[in-house]
Amino acid sequence: MTNGGGNARPSKNERRDAAREKARQLREEQKRRERRNKAILFTGIGIAAVAIIAVVAIIIVNSIRPPGPGPANMASDGVKIGQDLKAVTTPSLPAGSDPVPSEANAPNVVDIKVYVDYLCPFCGQFEATNAEQIESWVTEGSATVEIHPISILNANSQGTKYSTRSANAAACVANYSPDSFFAYSALLFSNQPQEQTPGLENKKLVDLTKEAKVKSASKIASCINDGTYNSWVTDATNRALKGPLPDSDVKKVTGTPTVIVNGAQYSGSLTDPNEFAAFVLQQSAAPTSSPTPTPSPTPTPAS
The missing domain is CATH 1.20.5 (Single alpha-helices involved in coiled-coils or other helix-helix interfaces)
Known part of the structure:
Protein backbone atom coordinates (compact mmCIF):
# COMPACT_ATOMS: atom_id res chain seq x y z
CA MET A 1 0.00 0.00 0.00
CA ARG A 65 85.02 35.08 7.29
CA PRO A 66 87.56 34.73 4.53
CA PRO A 67 91.07 35.37 5.82
CA GLY A 68 91.97 39.03 5.66
CA PRO A 69 95.25 40.89 6.06
CA GLY A 70 96.81 40.95 9.48
CA PRO A 71 96.99 44.05 11.64
CA ALA A 72 99.36 46.84 10.71
CA ASN A 73 102.61 46.97 12.68
CA MET A 74 102.63 43.19 13.16
CA ALA A 75 104.31 41.98 9.96
CA SER A 76 106.47 39.67 12.10
CA ASP A 77 103.33 38.36 13.88
CA GLY A 78 104.45 40.49 16.81
CA VAL A 79 104.80 44.14 17.81
CA LYS A 80 108.36 45.34 18.26
CA ILE A 81 108.68 48.01 20.95
CA GLY A 82 111.73 50.25 20.96
CA GLN A 83 113.09 53.26 22.80
CA ASP A 84 110.54 55.30 24.74
CA LEU A 85 108.13 52.36 24.33
CA LYS A 86 107.37 53.34 20.73
CA ALA A 87 106.27 50.63 18.31
CA VAL A 88 108.19 49.91 15.14
CA THR A 89 105.66 50.47 12.34
CA THR A 90 105.22 47.96 9.53
CA PRO A 91 102.60 47.37 6.82
CA SER A 92 99.91 44.72 7.24
CA LEU A 93 100.84 41.15 6.45
CA PRO A 94 98.77 39.90 3.48
CA ALA A 95 96.56 36.88 4.16
CA GLY A 96 98.42 33.60 3.73
CA SER A 97 101.84 35.24 3.70
CA ASP A 98 104.79 34.23 5.83
CA PRO A 99 105.69 36.72 8.58
CA VAL A 100 108.46 39.18 7.84
CA PRO A 101 111.26 39.13 10.45
CA SER A 102 111.80 42.44 12.19
CA GLU A 103 114.83 44.49 11.29
CA ALA A 104 117.87 43.46 13.30
CA ASN A 105 118.93 45.58 16.26
CA ALA A 106 122.20 47.39 16.54
CA PRO A 107 124.86 45.06 18.02
CA ASN A 108 124.64 46.65 21.46
CA VAL A 109 120.83 46.57 21.72
CA VAL A 110 119.42 43.37 23.16
CA ASP A 111 116.60 41.71 21.21
CA ILE A 112 113.91 40.19 23.48
CA LYS A 113 111.00 38.28 21.95
CA VAL A 114 108.10 36.92 24.00
CA TYR A 115 105.33 34.63 22.75
CA VAL A 116 102.37 34.89 25.13
CA ASP A 117 98.81 33.72 25.64
CA TYR A 118 96.95 36.30 27.72
CA LEU A 119 95.18 33.51 29.64
CA CYS A 120 98.43 31.69 30.46
CA PRO A 121 99.20 31.95 34.21
CA PHE A 122 102.92 31.33 33.60
CA CYS A 123 102.95 34.25 31.16
CA GLY A 124 101.36 36.29 33.93
CA GLN A 125 104.13 35.23 36.32
CA PHE A 126 106.85 36.20 33.86
CA GLU A 127 105.15 39.55 33.23
CA ALA A 128 104.72 40.36 36.92
CA THR A 129 108.35 39.43 37.61
CA ASN A 130 110.09 41.12 34.69
CA ALA A 131 107.83 43.83 33.25
CA GLU A 132 109.42 46.65 35.23
CA GLN A 133 113.00 45.86 34.30
CA ILE A 134 112.12 45.14 30.65
CA GLU A 135 110.31 48.49 30.48
CA SER A 136 113.39 50.19 31.93
CA TRP A 137 115.73 48.59 29.39
CA VAL A 138 113.46 49.38 26.45
CA THR A 139 112.77 52.96 27.53
CA GLU A 140 116.50 53.65 27.83
CA GLY A 141 117.25 52.04 24.46
CA SER A 142 119.41 49.15 25.66
CA ALA A 143 116.84 46.55 24.52
CA THR A 144 113.78 46.03 22.37
CA VAL A 145 110.91 43.72 23.21
CA GLU A 146 108.78 42.07 20.55
CA ILE A 147 105.47 40.72 21.89
CA HIS A 148 103.72 37.93 19.97
CA PRO A 149 100.13 37.24 21.14
CA ILE A 150 98.96 33.71 20.35
CA SER A 151 95.99 31.59 21.43
CA ILE A 152 96.63 28.07 22.71
CA LEU A 153 94.30 28.03 25.72
CA ASN A 154 90.86 28.63 24.17
CA ALA A 155 89.64 25.36 25.68
CA ASN A 156 90.24 26.79 29.17
CA SER A 157 87.71 29.65 29.01
CA GLN A 158 84.32 27.88 29.11
CA GLY A 159 83.66 28.25 25.40
CA THR A 160 84.28 32.02 25.12
CA LYS A 161 87.64 31.60 23.33
CA TYR A 162 89.23 34.20 25.56
CA SER A 163 92.74 33.51 24.28
CA THR A 164 91.67 34.44 20.76
CA ARG A 165 89.52 37.37 21.90
CA SER A 166 92.29 38.93 23.96
CA ALA A 167 94.90 38.40 21.23
CA ASN A 168 92.51 39.97 18.73
CA ALA A 169 92.04 42.94 21.07
CA ALA A 170 95.81 43.38 21.26
CA ALA A 171 96.01 43.20 17.47
CA CYS A 172 93.32 45.88 17.17
CA VAL A 173 95.39 48.18 19.37
CA ALA A 174 98.50 47.40 17.33
CA ASN A 175 96.67 48.33 14.14
CA TYR A 176 95.11 51.61 15.25
CA SER A 177 97.28 52.81 18.14
CA PRO A 178 100.62 50.96 18.06
CA ASP A 179 102.38 53.17 20.59
CA SER A 180 99.71 52.12 23.13
CA PHE A 181 100.42 48.42 22.61
CA PHE A 182 102.97 47.99 25.39
CA ALA A 183 100.63 49.59 27.93
CA TYR A 184 97.61 47.63 26.72
CA SER A 185 99.46 44.31 26.79
CA ALA A 186 100.53 45.07 30.37
CA LEU A 187 96.90 45.82 31.31
CA LEU A 188 95.74 42.51 29.88
CA PHE A 189 98.13 40.80 32.28
CA SER A 190 97.38 42.98 35.31
CA ASN A 191 93.69 42.14 34.73
CA GLN A 192 94.36 38.52 33.75
CA PRO A 193 91.45 36.14 34.46
CA GLN A 194 91.96 32.68 35.86
CA GLU A 195 91.85 29.60 33.68
CA GLN A 196 88.53 27.70 33.56
CA THR A 197 86.60 30.99 33.70
CA PRO A 198 84.92 32.81 30.78
CA GLY A 199 87.64 35.45 30.86
CA LEU A 200 87.08 39.16 30.44
CA GLU A 201 84.03 40.25 28.47
CA ASN A 202 84.58 42.27 25.31
CA LYS A 203 83.25 45.33 27.14
CA LYS A 204 86.11 45.03 29.65
CA LEU A 205 88.62 44.54 26.83
CA VAL A 206 87.33 47.77 25.33
CA ASP A 207 87.44 49.59 28.69
CA LEU A 208 91.10 48.63 29.08
CA THR A 209 91.92 50.33 25.76
CA LYS A 210 90.71 53.61 27.27
CA GLU A 211 92.92 53.01 30.29
CA ALA A 212 95.83 52.53 27.89
CA LYS A 213 94.94 55.91 26.35
CA VAL A 214 94.63 54.59 22.81
CA LYS A 215 93.97 56.69 19.77
CA SER A 216 91.01 55.83 17.48
CA ALA A 217 89.14 54.35 20.45
CA SER A 218 85.85 53.86 18.56
CA LYS A 219 87.55 51.98 15.72
CA ILE A 220 89.38 49.77 18.20
CA ALA A 221 86.12 49.06 20.05
CA SER A 222 84.45 47.95 16.80
CA CYS A 223 87.49 45.86 15.91
CA ILE A 224 87.35 44.08 19.27
CA ASN A 225 83.60 43.45 19.17
CA ASP A 226 83.70 42.29 15.53
CA GLY A 227 86.64 39.94 16.08
CA THR A 228 88.33 41.54 13.08
CA TYR A 229 91.64 39.74 13.50
CA ASN A 230 90.42 36.39 14.84
CA SER A 231 91.51 34.62 11.65
CA TRP A 232 94.90 36.27 11.84
CA VAL A 233 95.28 35.15 15.47
CA THR A 234 94.61 31.55 14.39
CA ASP A 235 97.10 31.78 11.53
CA ALA A 236 99.78 33.45 13.66
CA THR A 237 99.32 30.80 16.34
CA ASN A 238 99.64 27.99 13.81
CA ARG A 239 102.80 29.57 12.42
CA ALA A 240 104.30 29.81 15.90
CA LEU A 241 103.40 26.19 16.73
CA LYS A 242 104.71 24.90 13.42
CA GLY A 243 107.86 27.03 13.34
CA PRO A 244 110.57 27.83 12.69
CA LEU A 245 110.75 31.00 14.76
CA PRO A 246 112.72 33.67 12.91
CA ASP A 247 115.97 35.11 14.22
CA SER A 248 116.41 32.39 16.84
CA ASP A 249 117.66 28.91 17.59
CA VAL A 250 114.12 27.95 18.68
CA LYS A 251 112.35 25.63 16.26
CA LYS A 252 108.80 26.31 17.39
CA VAL A 253 106.61 27.33 20.31
CA THR A 254 105.81 24.37 22.54
CA GLY A 255 104.32 26.35 25.42
CA THR A 256 103.97 29.85 26.76
CA PRO A 257 105.70 32.01 27.61
CA THR A 258 108.38 31.34 25.04
CA VAL A 259 111.07 33.94 25.76
CA ILE A 260 113.96 34.45 23.35
CA VAL A 261 116.92 36.75 23.97
CA ASN A 262 119.27 37.44 21.04
CA GLY A 263 118.09 34.18 19.46
CA ALA A 264 118.50 31.95 22.53
CA GLN A 265 115.57 30.61 24.55
CA TYR A 266 115.30 31.45 28.23
CA SER A 267 114.41 28.43 30.35
CA GLY A 268 115.07 29.75 33.84
CA SER A 269 112.84 30.89 36.66
CA LEU A 270 109.67 32.81 35.86
CA THR A 271 109.62 34.39 39.31
CA ASP A 272 113.25 35.51 39.79
CA PRO A 273 114.05 38.79 38.03
CA ASN A 274 117.76 38.45 38.81
CA GLU A 275 117.95 35.15 36.94
CA PHE A 276 116.34 36.61 33.85
CA ALA A 277 118.49 39.74 34.02
CA ALA A 278 121.61 37.57 34.25
CA PHE A 279 120.51 35.62 31.18
CA VAL A 280 119.93 38.86 29.26
CA LEU A 281 123.37 40.11 30.24
CA GLN A 282 124.91 36.80 29.18
CA GLN A 283 123.25 36.95 25.76
CA SER A 284 123.91 40.63 25.14
CA ALA A 285 126.62 41.83 22.84
CA ALA A 286 129.95 43.05 24.18
CA PRO A 287 129.48 46.41 25.94
CA THR A 288 130.16 49.58 23.98
CA SER A 289 129.35 53.19 24.74
CA SER A 290 125.66 52.28 24.72
CA PRO A 291 124.00 50.80 27.82
CA THR A 292 123.65 47.09 28.54
CA PRO A 293 121.07 45.60 30.96
CA THR A 294 122.44 44.72 34.39
CA PRO A 295 121.24 41.76 36.48
CA SER A 296 119.10 43.47 39.10
CA PRO A 297 115.33 43.37 39.69
CA THR A 298 114.79 46.92 38.43
CA PRO A 299 118.09 47.78 36.79
CA THR A 300 119.32 51.00 35.32
CA PRO A 301 121.31 50.05 32.21
CA ALA A 302 125.01 50.56 32.78
CA SER A 303 127.23 52.48 30.42
Missing part, protein backbone atom coordinates in the same frame (compact mmCIF):
# COMPACT_ATOMS: atom_id res chain seq x y z
CA THR A 2 1.33 3.46 -0.95
CA ASN A 3 0.55 7.03 0.05
CA GLY A 4 -0.88 9.30 -2.61
CA GLY A 5 0.57 12.54 -3.94
CA GLY A 6 4.03 11.10 -4.81
CA ASN A 7 5.19 10.92 -1.18
CA ALA A 8 6.00 7.25 -1.30
CA ARG A 9 8.39 6.18 1.46
CA PRO A 10 11.79 4.85 0.14
CA SER A 11 12.13 1.17 0.22
CA LYS A 12 14.68 -0.61 2.36
CA ASN A 13 16.95 -1.14 -0.66
CA GLU A 14 16.71 2.51 -1.65
CA ARG A 15 17.61 3.60 1.87
CA ARG A 16 20.58 1.25 1.89
CA ASP A 17 21.80 2.52 -1.50
CA ALA A 18 21.42 6.13 -0.34
CA ALA A 19 23.43 5.37 2.79
CA ARG A 20 26.15 3.76 0.74
CA GLU A 21 26.26 6.75 -1.59
CA LYS A 22 26.46 9.13 1.37
CA ALA A 23 29.27 7.08 2.87
CA ARG A 24 31.12 7.11 -0.45
CA GLN A 25 30.78 10.87 -0.65
CA LEU A 26 32.08 11.24 2.91
CA ARG A 27 35.06 9.00 2.11
CA GLU A 28 35.89 11.04 -0.98
CA GLU A 29 35.62 14.28 0.96
CA GLN A 30 37.89 12.87 3.69
CA LYS A 31 40.47 11.84 1.08
CA ARG A 32 40.36 15.32 -0.46
CA ARG A 33 40.87 16.90 2.98
CA GLU A 34 43.81 14.58 3.69
CA ARG A 35 45.40 15.44 0.34
CA ARG A 36 44.95 19.17 1.04
CA ASN A 37 46.41 18.86 4.55
CA LYS A 38 49.33 16.84 3.28
CA ALA A 39 50.05 19.39 0.58
CA ILE A 40 49.86 22.23 3.13
CA LEU A 41 52.10 20.29 5.52
CA PHE A 42 54.76 19.60 2.90
CA THR A 43 54.60 23.18 1.67
CA GLY A 44 55.07 24.42 5.24
CA ILE A 45 57.94 22.04 5.81
CA GLY A 46 59.54 23.17 2.58
CA ILE A 47 59.23 26.83 3.52
CA ALA A 48 60.58 26.14 6.98
CA ALA A 49 63.48 24.15 5.55
CA VAL A 50 64.34 26.95 3.14
CA ALA A 51 64.18 29.44 6.01
CA ILE A 52 66.43 27.26 8.20
CA ILE A 53 68.93 26.84 5.36
CA ALA A 54 68.95 30.59 4.80
CA VAL A 55 69.55 31.28 8.50
CA VAL A 56 72.34 28.69 8.68
CA ALA A 57 73.94 30.16 5.57
CA ILE A 58 73.87 33.64 7.08
CA ILE A 59 75.41 32.35 10.32
CA ILE A 60 78.16 30.52 8.41
CA VAL A 61 78.93 33.55 6.26
CA ASN A 62 79.10 35.81 9.30
CA SER A 63 81.12 33.45 11.49
CA ILE A 64 83.56 32.02 8.92
Whole structure:
Protein backbone atom coordinates (compact mmCIF):
# COMPACT_ATOMS: atom_id res chain seq x y z
CA MET A 1 0.00 0.00 0.00
CA THR A 2 1.33 3.46 -0.95
CA ASN A 3 0.55 7.03 0.05
CA GLY A 4 -0.88 9.30 -2.61
CA GLY A 5 0.57 12.54 -3.94
CA GLY A 6 4.03 11.10 -4.81
CA ASN A 7 5.19 10.92 -1.18
CA ALA A 8 6.00 7.25 -1.30
CA ARG A 9 8.39 6.18 1.46
CA PRO A 10 11.79 4.85 0.14
CA SER A 11 12.13 1.17 0.22
CA LYS A 12 14.68 -0.61 2.36
CA ASN A 13 16.95 -1.14 -0.66
CA GLU A 14 16.71 2.51 -1.65
CA ARG A 15 17.61 3.60 1.87
CA ARG A 16 20.58 1.25 1.89
CA ASP A 17 21.80 2.52 -1.50
CA ALA A 18 21.42 6.13 -0.34
CA ALA A 19 23.43 5.37 2.79
CA ARG A 20 26.15 3.76 0.74
CA GLU A 21 26.26 6.75 -1.59
CA LYS A 22 26.46 9.13 1.37
CA ALA A 23 29.27 7.08 2.87
CA ARG A 24 31.12 7.11 -0.45
CA GLN A 25 30.78 10.87 -0.65
CA LEU A 26 32.08 11.24 2.91
CA ARG A 27 35.06 9.00 2.11
CA GLU A 28 35.89 11.04 -0.98
CA GLU A 29 35.62 14.28 0.96
CA GLN A 30 37.89 12.87 3.69
CA LYS A 31 40.47 11.84 1.08
CA ARG A 32 40.36 15.32 -0.46
CA ARG A 33 40.87 16.90 2.98
CA GLU A 34 43.81 14.58 3.69
CA ARG A 35 45.40 15.44 0.34
CA ARG A 36 44.95 19.17 1.04
CA ASN A 37 46.41 18.86 4.55
CA LYS A 38 49.33 16.84 3.28
CA ALA A 39 50.05 19.39 0.58
CA ILE A 40 49.86 22.23 3.13
CA LEU A 41 52.10 20.29 5.52
CA PHE A 42 54.76 19.60 2.90
CA THR A 43 54.60 23.18 1.67
CA GLY A 44 55.07 24.42 5.24
CA ILE A 45 57.94 22.04 5.81
CA GLY A 46 59.54 23.17 2.58
CA ILE A 47 59.23 26.83 3.52
CA ALA A 48 60.58 26.14 6.98
CA ALA A 49 63.48 24.15 5.55
CA VAL A 50 64.34 26.95 3.14
CA ALA A 51 64.18 29.44 6.01
CA ILE A 52 66.43 27.26 8.20
CA ILE A 53 68.93 26.84 5.36
CA ALA A 54 68.95 30.59 4.80
CA VAL A 55 69.55 31.28 8.50
CA VAL A 56 72.34 28.69 8.68
CA ALA A 57 73.94 30.16 5.57
CA ILE A 58 73.87 33.64 7.08
CA ILE A 59 75.41 32.35 10.32
CA ILE A 60 78.16 30.52 8.41
CA VAL A 61 78.93 33.55 6.26
CA ASN A 62 79.10 35.81 9.30
CA SER A 63 81.12 33.45 11.49
CA ILE A 64 83.56 32.02 8.92
CA ARG A 65 85.02 35.08 7.29
CA PRO A 66 87.56 34.73 4.53
CA PRO A 67 91.07 35.37 5.82
CA GLY A 68 91.97 39.03 5.66
CA PRO A 69 95.25 40.89 6.06
CA GLY A 70 96.81 40.95 9.48
CA PRO A 71 96.99 44.05 11.64
CA ALA A 72 99.36 46.84 10.71
CA ASN A 73 102.61 46.97 12.68
CA MET A 74 102.63 43.19 13.16
CA ALA A 75 104.31 41.98 9.96
CA SER A 76 106.47 39.67 12.10
CA ASP A 77 103.33 38.36 13.88
CA GLY A 78 104.45 40.49 16.81
CA VAL A 79 104.80 44.14 17.81
CA LYS A 80 108.36 45.34 18.26
CA ILE A 81 108.68 48.01 20.95
CA GLY A 82 111.73 50.25 20.96
CA GLN A 83 113.09 53.26 22.80
CA ASP A 84 110.54 55.30 24.74
CA LEU A 85 108.13 52.36 24.33
CA LYS A 86 107.37 53.34 20.73
CA ALA A 87 106.27 50.63 18.31
CA VAL A 88 108.19 49.91 15.14
CA THR A 89 105.66 50.47 12.34
CA THR A 90 105.22 47.96 9.53
CA PRO A 91 102.60 47.37 6.82
CA SER A 92 99.91 44.72 7.24
CA LEU A 93 100.84 41.15 6.45
CA PRO A 94 98.77 39.90 3.48
CA ALA A 95 96.56 36.88 4.16
CA GLY A 96 98.42 33.60 3.73
CA SER A 97 101.84 35.24 3.70
CA ASP A 98 104.79 34.23 5.83
CA PRO A 99 105.69 36.72 8.58
CA VAL A 100 108.46 39.18 7.84
CA PRO A 101 111.26 39.13 10.45
CA SER A 102 111.80 42.44 12.19
CA GLU A 103 114.83 44.49 11.29
CA ALA A 104 117.87 43.46 13.30
CA ASN A 105 118.93 45.58 16.26
CA ALA A 106 122.20 47.39 16.54
CA PRO A 107 124.86 45.06 18.02
CA ASN A 108 124.64 46.65 21.46
CA VAL A 109 120.83 46.57 21.72
CA VAL A 110 119.42 43.37 23.16
CA ASP A 111 116.60 41.71 21.21
CA ILE A 112 113.91 40.19 23.48
CA LYS A 113 111.00 38.28 21.95
CA VAL A 114 108.10 36.92 24.00
CA TYR A 115 105.33 34.63 22.75
CA VAL A 116 102.37 34.89 25.13
CA ASP A 117 98.81 33.72 25.64
CA TYR A 118 96.95 36.30 27.72
CA LEU A 119 95.18 33.51 29.64
CA CYS A 120 98.43 31.69 30.46
CA PRO A 121 99.20 31.95 34.21
CA PHE A 122 102.92 31.33 33.60
CA CYS A 123 102.95 34.25 31.16
CA GLY A 124 101.36 36.29 33.93
CA GLN A 125 104.13 35.23 36.32
CA PHE A 126 106.85 36.20 33.86
CA GLU A 127 105.15 39.55 33.23
CA ALA A 128 104.72 40.36 36.92
CA THR A 129 108.35 39.43 37.61
CA ASN A 130 110.09 41.12 34.69
CA ALA A 131 107.83 43.83 33.25
CA GLU A 132 109.42 46.65 35.23
CA GLN A 133 113.00 45.86 34.30
CA ILE A 134 112.12 45.14 30.65
CA GLU A 135 110.31 48.49 30.48
CA SER A 136 113.39 50.19 31.93
CA TRP A 137 115.73 48.59 29.39
CA VAL A 138 113.46 49.38 26.45
CA THR A 139 112.77 52.96 27.53
CA GLU A 140 116.50 53.65 27.83
CA GLY A 141 117.25 52.04 24.46
CA SER A 142 119.41 49.15 25.66
CA ALA A 143 116.84 46.55 24.52
CA THR A 144 113.78 46.03 22.37
CA VAL A 145 110.91 43.72 23.21
CA GLU A 146 108.78 42.07 20.55
CA ILE A 147 105.47 40.72 21.89
CA HIS A 148 103.72 37.93 19.97
CA PRO A 149 100.13 37.24 21.14
CA ILE A 150 98.96 33.71 20.35
CA SER A 151 95.99 31.59 21.43
CA ILE A 152 96.63 28.07 22.71
CA LEU A 153 94.30 28.03 25.72
CA ASN A 154 90.86 28.63 24.17
CA ALA A 155 89.64 25.36 25.68
CA ASN A 156 90.24 26.79 29.17
CA SER A 157 87.71 29.65 29.01
CA GLN A 158 84.32 27.88 29.11
CA GLY A 159 83.66 28.25 25.40
CA THR A 160 84.28 32.02 25.12
CA LYS A 161 87.64 31.60 23.33
CA TYR A 162 89.23 34.20 25.56
CA SER A 163 92.74 33.51 24.28
CA THR A 164 91.67 34.44 20.76
CA ARG A 165 89.52 37.37 21.90
CA SER A 166 92.29 38.93 23.96
CA ALA A 167 94.90 38.40 21.23
CA ASN A 168 92.51 39.97 18.73
CA ALA A 169 92.04 42.94 21.07
CA ALA A 170 95.81 43.38 21.26
CA ALA A 171 96.01 43.20 17.47
CA CYS A 172 93.32 45.88 17.17
CA VAL A 173 95.39 48.18 19.37
CA ALA A 174 98.50 47.40 17.33
CA ASN A 175 96.67 48.33 14.14
CA TYR A 176 95.11 51.61 15.25
CA SER A 177 97.28 52.81 18.14
CA PRO A 178 100.62 50.96 18.06
CA ASP A 179 102.38 53.17 20.59
CA SER A 180 99.71 52.12 23.13
CA PHE A 181 100.42 48.42 22.61
CA PHE A 182 102.97 47.99 25.39
CA ALA A 183 100.63 49.59 27.93
CA TYR A 184 97.61 47.63 26.72
CA SER A 185 99.46 44.31 26.79
CA ALA A 186 100.53 45.07 30.37
CA LEU A 187 96.90 45.82 31.31
CA LEU A 188 95.74 42.51 29.88
CA PHE A 189 98.13 40.80 32.28
CA SER A 190 97.38 42.98 35.31
CA ASN A 191 93.69 42.14 34.73
CA GLN A 192 94.36 38.52 33.75
CA PRO A 193 91.45 36.14 34.46
CA GLN A 194 91.96 32.68 35.86
CA GLU A 195 91.85 29.60 33.68
CA GLN A 196 88.53 27.70 33.56
CA THR A 197 86.60 30.99 33.70
CA PRO A 198 84.92 32.81 30.78
CA GLY A 199 87.64 35.45 30.86
CA LEU A 200 87.08 39.16 30.44
CA GLU A 201 84.03 40.25 28.47
CA ASN A 202 84.58 42.27 25.31
CA LYS A 203 83.25 45.33 27.14
CA LYS A 204 86.11 45.03 29.65
CA LEU A 205 88.62 44.54 26.83
CA VAL A 206 87.33 47.77 25.33
CA ASP A 207 87.44 49.59 28.69
CA LEU A 208 91.10 48.63 29.08
CA THR A 209 91.92 50.33 25.76
CA LYS A 210 90.71 53.61 27.27
CA GLU A 211 92.92 53.01 30.29
CA ALA A 212 95.83 52.53 27.89
CA LYS A 213 94.94 55.91 26.35
CA VAL A 214 94.63 54.59 22.81
CA LYS A 215 93.97 56.69 19.77
CA SER A 216 91.01 55.83 17.48
CA ALA A 217 89.14 54.35 20.45
CA SER A 218 85.85 53.86 18.56
CA LYS A 219 87.55 51.98 15.72
CA ILE A 220 89.38 49.77 18.20
CA ALA A 221 86.12 49.06 20.05
CA SER A 222 84.45 47.95 16.80
CA CYS A 223 87.49 45.86 15.91
CA ILE A 224 87.35 44.08 19.27
CA ASN A 225 83.60 43.45 19.17
CA ASP A 226 83.70 42.29 15.53
CA GLY A 227 86.64 39.94 16.08
CA THR A 228 88.33 41.54 13.08
CA TYR A 229 91.64 39.74 13.50
CA ASN A 230 90.42 36.39 14.84
CA SER A 231 91.51 34.62 11.65
CA TRP A 232 94.90 36.27 11.84
CA VAL A 233 95.28 35.15 15.47
CA THR A 234 94.61 31.55 14.39
CA ASP A 235 97.10 31.78 11.53
CA ALA A 236 99.78 33.45 13.66
CA THR A 237 99.32 30.80 16.34
CA ASN A 238 99.64 27.99 13.81
CA ARG A 239 102.80 29.57 12.42
CA ALA A 240 104.30 29.81 15.90
CA LEU A 241 103.40 26.19 16.73
CA LYS A 242 104.71 24.90 13.42
CA GLY A 243 107.86 27.03 13.34
CA PRO A 244 110.57 27.83 12.69
CA LEU A 245 110.75 31.00 14.76
CA PRO A 246 112.72 33.67 12.91
CA ASP A 247 115.97 35.11 14.22
CA SER A 248 116.41 32.39 16.84
CA ASP A 249 117.66 28.91 17.59
CA VAL A 250 114.12 27.95 18.68
CA LYS A 251 112.35 25.63 16.26
CA LYS A 252 108.80 26.31 17.39
CA VAL A 253 106.61 27.33 20.31
CA THR A 254 105.81 24.37 22.54
CA GLY A 255 104.32 26.35 25.42
CA THR A 256 103.97 29.85 26.76
CA PRO A 257 105.70 32.01 27.61
CA THR A 258 108.38 31.34 25.04
CA VAL A 259 111.07 33.94 25.76
CA ILE A 260 113.96 34.45 23.35
CA VAL A 261 116.92 36.75 23.97
CA ASN A 262 119.27 37.44 21.04
CA GLY A 263 118.09 34.18 19.46
CA ALA A 264 118.50 31.95 22.53
CA GLN A 265 115.57 30.61 24.55
CA TYR A 266 115.30 31.45 28.23
CA SER A 267 114.41 28.43 30.35
CA GLY A 268 115.07 29.75 33.84
CA SER A 269 112.84 30.89 36.66
CA LEU A 270 109.67 32.81 35.86
CA THR A 271 109.62 34.39 39.31
CA ASP A 272 113.25 35.51 39.79
CA PRO A 273 114.05 38.79 38.03
CA ASN A 274 117.76 38.45 38.81
CA GLU A 275 117.95 35.15 36.94
CA PHE A 276 116.34 36.61 33.85
CA ALA A 277 118.49 39.74 34.02
CA ALA A 278 121.61 37.57 34.25
CA PHE A 279 120.51 35.62 31.18
CA VAL A 280 119.93 38.86 29.26
CA LEU A 281 123.37 40.11 30.24
CA GLN A 282 124.91 36.80 29.18
CA GLN A 283 123.25 36.95 25.76
CA SER A 284 123.91 40.63 25.14
CA ALA A 285 126.62 41.83 22.84
CA ALA A 286 129.95 43.05 24.18
CA PRO A 287 129.48 46.41 25.94
CA THR A 288 130.16 49.58 23.98
CA SER A 289 129.35 53.19 24.74
CA SER A 290 125.66 52.28 24.72
CA PRO A 291 124.00 50.80 27.82
CA THR A 292 123.65 47.09 28.54
CA PRO A 293 121.07 45.60 30.96
CA THR A 294 122.44 44.72 34.39
CA PRO A 295 121.24 41.76 36.48
CA SER A 296 119.10 43.47 39.10
CA PRO A 297 115.33 43.37 39.69
CA THR A 298 114.79 46.92 38.43
CA PRO A 299 118.09 47.78 36.79
CA THR A 300 119.32 51.00 35.32
CA PRO A 301 121.31 50.05 32.21
CA ALA A 302 125.01 50.56 32.78
CA SER A 303 127.23 52.48 30.42
